[in-house]
Amino acid sequence: MKNKFASFALAATLALALPGCANGYKEFYTPANGASVEIIASNRASPAPLKPAIERASFAESEKLIAAYAKRGYSMIGHSVFNSGERVSEAAAIEQGVAVQADLVLIFNPQYTGSVTSSVPLTVPTTNTSYTTGSATAFGPGGSVTAYGNTSTTTYGSNTTYIPVTVNRSDYGAAYFVKMRFRFGAFLRELNDSERQALQTNQGVAVLTIVDDTPAYQADILPGDVITMIDGEKVSGTEAFNRMNQARKGKQILLSVIRQGQRIEKTVHLGN
Structure with a gap:
């Protein structure tokens, strides 16, 4: 009975010492900048599926893959990264994918x-029983009588030992994407200081990635292009570019582009 109790106590102690995370993918989820529920809903290409598609990769491939997904029209809406000493099921990542x-x-x-190695205290109960025997003789008119007896005394205590525990830890992570509907079809960034110096202007946006089969793709806008004007109106930055395209949705526009130092013009028919 003592060994059985000790085994149960050890299992319970380890369970308390090594608590699990209900869903690390949910707890450590970080939305992408600007990826509000309203914006995602109004720009996604189709309604959310009952279950998202699943792909797998190493952490080292993440930056390259995110750029590749952008070309396919996927925009990252959030990510989860955390470290755990327990085996984490992929089902938890899929569950978070459904939630977002x-x-x-x-x-x-x-x-x-x-x-990480640490020690876990294991305390088990101990008992110590001592026995005492004795006799007594009584004398009376009829002679003497001797009585014999014994008693026991039990002392209760506990004994604590420390069990070494080694936990192997790993990084876990996932990125969450939505297939977006693109009016133009490019991921842009602001000009950096060296580009502004070379172009001798603060106006314009640089093209990072072109999404396949979009108006920008069809018009042969290329990564590395700098868009300076739309319909003769200067583009001050990415916000201005998006605002100008929003006002012209469904229409044909004329872009002024600088490509490898040469100024060219491109005609693009925007989507709705």
Whole structure:
């Protein structure tokens, strides 16, 4: 009975010492900048699926893959990254993907980060019983009578030992994507200081990525192009570019583009 109790106590102690995270993908989820529920809903290409598509990759491939997804029309709406000493099920990443209405979940393969060794106290009850025997003789008119007896005394205590426990820890992560509807079809950024110096202007936006089969793709806008004007109106930055395109949705526009130092013009028919 004592060994059985000790085994149960050890299991319970370890369970308390190594608590699990209900869903790390949910707890450590971080939305992308500007990826509000309203914006995602109004710009997604189709309604959210009942279950997102699943793809897998290593952490080292993440930056390259996110750029590749952008070309396919996927925009990252959020990500989860955390470290755990327990095996975490992929089902938790898929569950979070359903919760944020993702079209695709990229699950990163767990990456081992090292081991942590600590000690867990194990306390088990102890008992110590001592026995005492004695006799007594009584004398009376009829002679003497001797009586014999014994008693026991039990002392209760506990004994604590420390069990070494080694936990192997790993990084876990996932990125969540939605297939977007594109009016123009490019991911843009602001000009940096060296580009402004070279172009001798603060006006314009640089093209990072062109989404396949979009108006920008069809018009042969290329990564690295700098768009300076729309219909003869200067483009001050990415916000201005988006605002100007919004006002011209469904129409044909004329872009002034600088490509490898040469100024060219491109005609683009915007989507709705």
